[in-house]
Amino acid sequence: MSTDIPRLADADFAADRRQLDVRSAVSDYWARVRAGELGAIPAILALAFLFVLFTGLRPDTFLSKGNVANLFTQALPVTILAMGLVFVLLLGEIDLSAGVASGVCGAVMAKLIVESGQPWYVAVIAAIATGVVIGTAIGWLVSVIRIPSFVVTLALFLGLQGITLKLIGKGGTVPVRDDVIVALANKNMPLWLGWTLAVLVSLGYAASQLLRWNRQRRRGLHGKPVQLVAARVLIVAAILLVGTFVLSLDRAPSPLVTLAGIPWGVPLVAVLLIIATFVLDRTAYGRHLYAVGGSAEAARRAGINVTRIRVSVFMIASGMAAVSGIVAASRLNSVATDSGAGNTLLYAVGAAVIGGTSLFGGRGRARDAILGGLVIATIDNGLGLLGMDAYANFLITGGVLLVAAGIDALSRRRRSAAGR
Amino acid sequence: MAENGEPVLRLVGVNKSFGPVHVLHDVDFTLRQGEVMALVGDNGAGKSTLIKCIAGIHPIDSGAIEFEGREVKVSGPRDAADLGIEIVYQDLALADNLDIVQNMFLGREQRKGIVLDEDAMEQKARETLARLSVRTVKSVRQQVSSLSGGQRQTVAIAKAALWDSKVVVLDEPTAALGVAQTRQVLDLVRRLADTGHAVVLISHNMNDVFEVADRITTLYLGRVAAEVKRTDVTHGQVVELITGGRSGDLGLAPASAAETI
Numbered sequence: 001m002s003t004d005i006p007r008l009a010d011a012d013f014a015a016d017r018r019q020l021d022v023r024s025a026v027s028d029y030w031a032r033v034r035a036g037e038l039g040a041i042p043a044i045l046a047l048a049f050l051f052v053l054f055t056g057l058r059p060d061t062f063l064s065k066g067n068v069a070n071l072f073t074q075a076l077p078v079t080i081l082a083m084g085l086v087f088v089l090l091l092g093e094i095d096l097s098a099g100v101a102s103g104v105c106g107a108v109m110a111k112l113i114v115e116s117g118q119p120w121y122v123a124v125i126a127a128i129a130t131g132v133v134i135g136t137a138i139g140w141l142v143s144v145i146r147i148p149s150f151v152v153t154l155a156l157f158l159g160l161q162g163i164t165l166k167l168i169g170k171g172g173t174v175p176v177r178d179d180v181i182v183a184l185a186n187k188n189m190p191l192w193l194g195w196t197l198a199v200l201v202s203l204g205y206a207a208s209q210l211l212r213w214n215r216q217r218r219r220g221l222h223g224k225p226v227q228l229v230a231a232r233v234l235i236v237a238a239i240l241l242v243g244t245f246v247l248s249l250d251r252a253p254s255p256l257v258t259l260a261g262i263p264w265g266v267p268l269v270a271v272l273l274i275i276a277t278f279v280l281d282r283t284a285y286g287r288h289l290y291a292v293g294g295s296a297e298a299a300r301r302a303g304i305n306v307t308r309i310r311v312s313v314f315m316i317a318s319g320m321a322a323v324s325g326i327v328a329a330s331r332l333n334s335v336a337t338d339s340g341a342g343n344t345l346l347y348a349v350g351a352a353v354i355g356g357t358s359l360f361g362g363r364g365r366a367r368d369a370i371l372g373g374l375v376i377a378t379i380d381n382g383l384g385l386l387g388m389d390a391y392a393n394f395l396i397t398g399g400v401l402l403v404a405a406g407i408d409a410l411s412r413r414r415r416s417a418a419g420r
Numbered sequence: 421m422a423e424n425g426e427p428v429l430r431l432v433g434v435n436k437s438f439g440p441v442h443v444l445h446d447v448d449f450t451l452r453q454g455e456v457m458a459l460v461g462d463n464g465a466g467k468s469t470l471i472k473c474i475a476g477i478h479p480i481d482s483g484a485i486e487f488e489g490r491e492v493k494v495s496g497p498r499d500a501a502d503l504g505i506e507i508v509y510q511d512l513a514l515a516d517n518l519d520i521v522q523n524m525f526l527g528r529e530q531r532k533g534i535v536l537d538e539d540a541m542e543q544k545a546r547e548t549l550a551r552l553s554v555r556t557v558k559s560v561r562q563q564v565s566s567l568s569g570g571q572r573q574t575v576a577i578a579k580a581a582l583w584d585s586k587v588v589v590l591d592e593p594t595a596a597l598g599v600a601q602t603r604q605v606l607d608l609v610r611r612l613a614d615t616g617h618a619v620v621l622i623s624h625n626m627n628d629v630f631e632v633a634d635r636i637t638t639l640y641l642g643r644v645a646a647e648v649k650r651t652d653v654t655h656g657q658v659v660e661l662i663t664g665g666r667s668g669d670l671g672l673a674p675a676s677a678a679e680t681i
Contacts, residue, residue, distance in 0.1 A: 221542050222561040282536055284529045287518075291526055294515035301513065302527030303498065362517035415565070 022227045036414030042407055043355050043371035047378065054382035061385050065251035069263065071374075071381050072247070073185045076265040077102070077328040079373030081348035082355070083269075083276055084320025086369055087313040089352055090280075090293045092361025093142065093149040095317045096345055097134070097156035102325030103340025104160050105131045107167040109326055110174040110335040113181070120180045128322045134160070135318030139311030149314075157345070165337050173336040176329050184268065185331035188261030191248050197267060198244040202237035209233050265327055269370070272323070276366035289313065293362035324348075343397055350401040351376045358408050376400075427489075428453050428618040429474070429505070429587050434483035436469055443469045445643045446483070451587055451618040456609060458621045458629040458650075461639030462662050467622050470639065471589055474620075475507045476500040488586075505587040506580035510595055513576040516565040520557065521545040523564055524579040548582045552611050556604065570601025577608055581617065588612055589620040594628055606632050626655050640665035645672050 033041065054062040061067055081098055088095045109127035112118040118126075138156060142149045168174055176182060189197075209229050216223035244262060252259035280286035291299040292309045300306050321340075329335045353359060354375050355368025379400060383393050429451040436444040443466050451457055461467050472478045474485070476494040484491050487503050494500050500507075514523045521538075524545045530537045546560050554574050557567075564572060573593050580588045590609065594602040609632050613619045623629050629636060630650060638645040638661040645665045648658075653670070660667035 215539060219539055219543065221539055222559055283534055284531060284536060287522060287526070287529060287536065290517060291515040291522075294517035295512060297512040298515045298523075299526070301497075301509065303501070304527050362515075 022225050025225050025228055035418035036411035038411050039356055040371055043375055046375045050378045058385045065249050069247055069251055071377055072266055073263050073331055074381055075373045075377035076185060077324045078347045078351050078376050079269055079369050080324040080327060081321055082351035082369035082373055083272060083366055084317040085348050085352050086357050086364045086366060087316045089357050090289055090361060090364050091313055092293055096153040097160055098317050098321040099340040099345030100157055100160040101131055101134050101318045102321040103164045105322035106325030106329040106335040106339050107164050110176050110329060111167060113178050114174055120178045124326060127326055128319055131318040131322030132315050135315035139314035143307045143310035161341055168337050173334045175334045181330050184265045184327055188263055191261055194244050194262040198240045202240050205236055206233040273366055280366055346401055347376050350404055353404040353408055359405060360412055425452050430486040432484045435481045436473060437481055443642050447644050449637060453618050454613055454616055455634040456613045456619045456621055456632050458633035458636045460662055465639040466642040467639055504585045506585040507589045508576050508580050510592045514564045514572055519563050520560045520575050524582055549578050552578055552581060552608055554578060570597050570604050573605050574608055581612055587618045591622050638662055643672060646670045
């Protein structure tokens with residue numbers, strides 16, 4: 001701490017001027033990991049471990065084509081919910097009511113379609129509007145009345161379940177039979193469309209990354225070595241193309257029919273991911289969000305309207321919860337009184353945290369929800385295949401959340417010890 | 421643009437009370453371009469209140485604030501920033517989880533359409549740091565949490581210099597720093613003045629004050645005890661002004677110094 005000029009060789013923007021090669025970039029990365037900035041590592045390790053574990057325990061079923069596709073649709077609702085929660089967690093707040101909010105919004109949608117005969121888009125807009133209203137209420141209570149978000153959303157966790165119950169009626173379910181809604185999680189894109197989109201997205205990603213690298217190099221700005229940029233582009237493209245390939249295989253149990261293609265919910269999540277990443281990384285709003293999460297006082301002194309930012313994240317979280325509720329309704333073809341209750345919310349928080357979003361605020365990315373959502377869905381799916389008793393599911397899921405939060409807390413301690 | 425030595429900001433007969441407590445009595449305070457003005461005084465002498473009046477956080481009760489010769493009303497931090505007055509607080513000025521560039525532009529990001537113009541911001545941040553000869557930073561894309569206390573203070577000060585600011589107010593910038601770090605920050609304060617800013621340095625440390633200040637204003641129980649050139653006084657005299665409001669011929673008349681005790 002007291003040595004202010006640690007390495008003279010590295011003063012005077014040395015790192016900005018030095019032509020970054022792969023070796024120094026890798027050693028920088030390793031130094032960051034050792035200092036507690038784990039990024040996506042825990043999620044990737046967890047995924048690899050779970051795949052090996054479940055493949056070992058259920059070699060016939062776990063990696064079957066049908067189950068892999070099922071894994072993706074299973075991950076959809078929790079991923080979308082988690083992506084909304086990332087915004088709230090970035091401020092160091094929590095929204096415990098997001099799960100049941102998704103249930104309420106799903107119920108609103110289902111009731112409008114089934115009982116009022118509204119077209120699907122009216123129902124979807126109404127559901128999202130319901131989510132935004134709930135989020136505005138939470139945000140107002142938290143940032144204007146100054147009730148801790150934990151308490152506000154715990155109260156709503158109970159209250160909103162009552163609203164779902166009132167909307168649907170005791171013990172009942174509302175079936176969802178609208179073609180468009182049901183297609184989200186149950187129908188697949190035509191093969192050609194899936195491939196076209198996968199190739200286009202890969203090319204678009206490559207172009208944006210390389211153009212950015214070139215621009216930074218020309219203007220002498222801080223950037224990554226071209227090899228790393230290329231490697232990252234290749235990895236993303238490989239994931240997209242291999243994923244498309246796997247989902248394009250015929251997975252129908254009977255040879256008489258074909259069942260292949262990417263479920264429609266996957267491009268929906270991709271679009272949400274792109275929008276959320278753009279907002280967080282490329283706009284002033286996103287920058288302000290990180291600033292408030294890192295130091296609300298510094299943000300306030302910089303002229304940022306902290307109250308408005310606080311309210312907005314709860315609106316986003318509940319709005320995304322509505323989308324999640326719609327996808328969940330699509331997957332189950334119905335909305336029940338307990339939709340979004342139970343462990344839905346804990347799964348989503350777990351997904352965000354496993355993906356690398358900190359519970360302490362200021363750290364997190366939209367893609368964390370994808371990585372963590374896949375981990376959670378894999379656990380859920382694998383335990384289902386193992387036919388575990390309900391008690392074991394609860395124990396394991398709770399344990400996973402605790403481990404993720406523990407890693408988050410320990411890496412935070414490590415960061416502050418390393419002065420990062 | 422004013423010449424060096426010309427007044428940039430002038431407070432004339434400023435009074436400020438909080439309820440029954442009269443905090444500032446007829447305070448005159450002048451800042452000149454290219455000069456470091458040290459503002460000293462014991463705890464409760466009114467330094468912070470004076471700064472907050474300049475920053476627009478507290479409205480003044482009576483008196484006038486002149487900026488570059490014309491009278492202005494500063495009724496909020498935004499007004500002050502628009503005039504070119506920047507305040508650097510002792511702590512909590514930076515967000516740890518953002519890098520240097522992001523912090524320097526926080527709240528005033530440059531954009532292309534709705535997209536942040538990262539390249540322009542990075543270049544401008546680096547130019548500003550280079551102009552102030554800040555040499556200890558490894559990369560402008562370093563996270564602020566990885567910086568030492570001195571480097572943080574440096575970034576906070578450079579942030580204030582980024583905005584074509586004319587007046588920079590530094591609230592105890594060296595209070596929490598070690599010897600080498602204090603050195604860096606004081607050098608930076610000097611360069612800030614040399615690059616044409618009017619600088620206010622609030623400090624309790626006489627060594628710092630005598631090292632960089634051109635003039636010293638002493639507040640004593642809400643009154644200006646004296647405004648002196650640094651070269652005209654000694655450590656001891658300034659300390660007497662701080663603790664007793666007068667020192668020899670300098671300072672408040674004995675009557676008014678005694679009246680408030």
